[in-house]
Amino acid sequence: MNSGKWDPRIERARTLEKVYPFASEGLRFYERVAQAQKSLYGELKSRLGKVKTQRPRGGLRQEFDLIFLLPRLSPFLSTIEQSAPAALAQSAHAMRAKNGNESKEVLARFWEAGSVASAPLEPSQALLSWAFLQPYAECLADNTELAALHETPSTCPLCSGKPLVGVLRQEGDGGKRSLICALCAHEWNYRRILCPACGAEDPHKLAVYSAEGIAHVRVEACDVCHHYIKTVDLTKDGRAVPVVDELATIPLNLWAAEHGYRKSETNVLGI
Numbered sequence: 001m002n003s004g005k006w007d008p009r010i011e012r013a014r015t016l017e018k019v020y021p022f023a024s025e026g027l028r029f030y031e032r033v034a035q036a037q038k039s040l041y042g043e044l045k046s047r048l049g050k051v052k053t054q055r056p057r058g059g060l061r062q063e064f065d066l067i068f069l070l071p072r073l074s075p076f077l078s079t080i081e082q083s084a085p086a087a088l089a090q091s092a093h094a095m096r097a098k099n100g101n102e103s104k105e106v107l108a109r110f111w112e113a114g115s116v117a118s119a120p121l122e123p124s125q126a127l128l129s130w131a132f133l134q135p136y137a138e139c140l141a142d143n144t145e146l147a148a149l150h151e152t153p154s155t156c157p158l159c160s161g162k163p164l165v166g167v168l169r170q171e172g173d174g175g176k177r178s179l180i181c182a183l184c185a186h187e188w189n190y191r192r193i194l195c196p197a198c199g200a201e202d203p204h205k206l207a208v209y210s211a212e213g214i215a216h217v218r219v220e221a222c223d224v225c226h227h228y229i230k231t232v233d234l235t236k237d238g239r240a241v242p243v244v245d246e247l248a249t250i251p252l253n254l255w256a257a258e259h260g261y262r263k264s265e266t267n268v269l270g271i
Contacts (some may be wrong), residue, residue, distance in 0.1 A: 006034055006035075008019065009243065010038075012245070013028075014132070015246075022251075026248075026269045027246060027247065029084060029269070030247055032082075033080065040132075040136065041135035043072070044135075045143075048140075052143055053143055055140075058159065060137065060141060060144065062139050069107065070100060073096075073103055073107070075137065076132050077096040077132070078092075080131065081093050081167055088124055091124035091125065092124075092128055095125060095128055098220060107133065109121055110125075110130065114161045115182065115265060116266040117265055127266065127270050130183070131268055134182075134185070140217040141181075141185065152189065152194065156190065158181070158184055159184045162182050162183075162264055162265040163182065163196050164267060165232060166229050166232070167179070167180060167234060168231060168233040168234060169234050170235045177190050177231070193206060195222040195224065196264065197222060197225050197264045198224055198225035200224040205224050206222060206223070207219075211249075214251065215236055218231055219255065221259070222254060226261050226262060228256045228263060229264055230247050230249065247268065
């Protein structure tokens, strides 16, 4: 993968603005965030070069280059401040006003947790930290020499992050399932009938819901732990970009919340 992978995400967001008007504001915000993330990813990619590095299983977050990151934090937050909804823009302004040591602490706390849901920060700080550090983590992941997997881990084998979205791809007469990490965007294979949050595998406890007009995306919910993840079925829409289609299909989040399910990991829109 290279920095060009951001362009399909941005183009998909523009396409879905017209398809799902209810999500257009959030998708326009995502476009601006993705442009800033693309720039950050490209800078680090140039610095790392093309030679892939061997990293220990789940050890990607052992690296944390604050010398590279800190000078780029304020310009990134400025972009967020100009384009985000009012509350998040205010949080970006407040975070940008912090001194260097305070910024280091915020970023380090998020990086150690690796998750918006579990970071010991205010929700807005965690979300901003994720938006800034996600392309950094993704670039490190793309720079990693992958080892063969002989199991189906519920967290990312590169950074131990939680999955953001599932994917179904054609395989034989059915679909092969994989998960995409919320932090580093690495994708790994995962069993079809298995809850990523708690490992439940009773098919009678694993509910699936899809909505009219959004047939290629579905909620996969667990009646044991009451978590859910959305899965994008590329056999139904090969043009879908999972991390973007996950953002756009807000009615599925509303259905899940109404039925008592909670999302395993937050996306860039905070949902």
